[in-house]
Amino acid sequence: MNSPPRSSSFLAIACSCFVAAARCPAGDAQQEPDSAADHPRSSVDTAALQRNWDALRQRGLRLLPVPKQLQFRGEPLPLSGEGARRAVVVLAEDSPRGRIAANEIVSRLEDFSAKVELPVVAAPQAGAYNVVIENRWPNTTTVLSSGQVSDRPETLDRKVSKGCESTGFEETCRSGERRGQETLAEHIRAKYGCSTNTFTRDETVPAEARKTDQAYGVYPRDDGLSLAGQGGVEMLYAAVTLCWLIEERAGQVFLHPAAGVDWPDYKHRHMGSPLAPYQTNTVGGDPQAHLANMRKYLDWLFRMKATGVFRHTIGSQSHSSLPDKLASTPAARACAKLVSDYGRERGIVTMHNGSVSLGTDPEDKDRPGFDQMMKDEDRGHYHSWARHDLHRNKAHNLAAFCKECGFDLAFIHANARRRGVPPLRLRGRLPRAIPP
Structure with missing residues (x-):
């Protein structure tokens, strides 16, 4: 292709x-x-x-x-x-x-x-x-004074000094001077099959x-x-x-x-949210077909040296506060995993977003204790900071979901205000949420 x-x-x-x-x-x-x-x-x-x-x-x-x-x-x-x-x-x-x-x-x-x-x-x-x-790279191969090659991570200066000890060269990597017709880096590469990297030196x-x-x-x-x-x-x-x-x-x-x-001045350069219909119409089918559909977008981001993408394949999810109940479907999560892995190989991390809400109306309104929670009337979300047991279930579900999807980061929304009502004015109007 x-x-x-x-x-x-x-x-x-x-x-x-x-x-x-x-x-x-x-x-x-x-x-x-x-x-x-x-x-x-x-x-x-x-x-x-x-x-x-x-x-x-x-x-x-x-x-x-x-x-x-x-x-x-x-x-x-x-x-x-x-x-x-x-x-x-x-x-x-x-x-x-x-x-x-x-x-x-x-x-x-x-x-x-x-x-x-x-x-x-x-x-x-x-x-x-x-x-x-x-x-x-020099931080993966070290020539020891014994002449052995080690994979211990060490600094470039220390590696080269050990290379000098083992080869008889006295120049440092920084000098760039030659002894005869051979630099230190060339000598180490020729004798030991390892090399220093042009950029790092x-x-x-x-x-x-x-x-x-x-x-x-x-x-x-x-x-x-x-x-x-x-x-x-x-x-x-x-x-x-x-x-x-x-x-x-x-x-x-x-x-x-x-x-x-x-080199960049901004370490994190996240772009886009590829959830358009022409990008999600293959979700839930053959994961390879979905990757082929998404590859064009990820390759474009990679060629622009982007380091992250905000959401892909699966949009925002209301992660359940019931135990062991993952969002979406196994087929959709498999599609997301393949796309996430493809991006990560190219330096692109992926992010998922969710909410701290413990349930939604009408799905969860009859669960015990939900009538004691604050309800976000705009979204139909139930919130409580007192139900640590439910937050623990939700966190486990979110972690398992992200692992199966290959998502590197999670962006979690917290309820800060109701539409048109400043947060401070809400404070005195929230009912107490008491575990049953």
């Missing part, structure tokens, strides 16, 4: 997600500020992002959100037609998110009329333009970017590009960014080599 079109109409929210916070390198997409007074808070501000956006537009590209640091390197590389260069995607370490990144890049070519072969390989190919997906990455776990970089190399980030999701963001640097012009496909680093 062809991938959904990569729409760029989400300009306002997408641009606001990755707001300027640090300085861009010099290049054809940036210029140094004239003076500190021109940029009193940050050297990457709206003007800097505008220059990057203008540089993208000059090349006919629609990369959103606009990276804080962006520098094009040379002329566009033809991938089809006259002068085409053979290109490959290099995925040296097989992993679920590594495969997602590779498939995302390959699927980009399905958007074009010209046919381009972009094989996924395990190692860089001589003579080819290699797009290297770096999906191994990039000394030019601003401090603001190192404070977030969502920063990524696109790095030119002698034989192509490297895609790297702080971790798995960030590596995916680098792959998504590369996809926007591939375009078709007059029937010929081009890749625009560039160096770029980006």
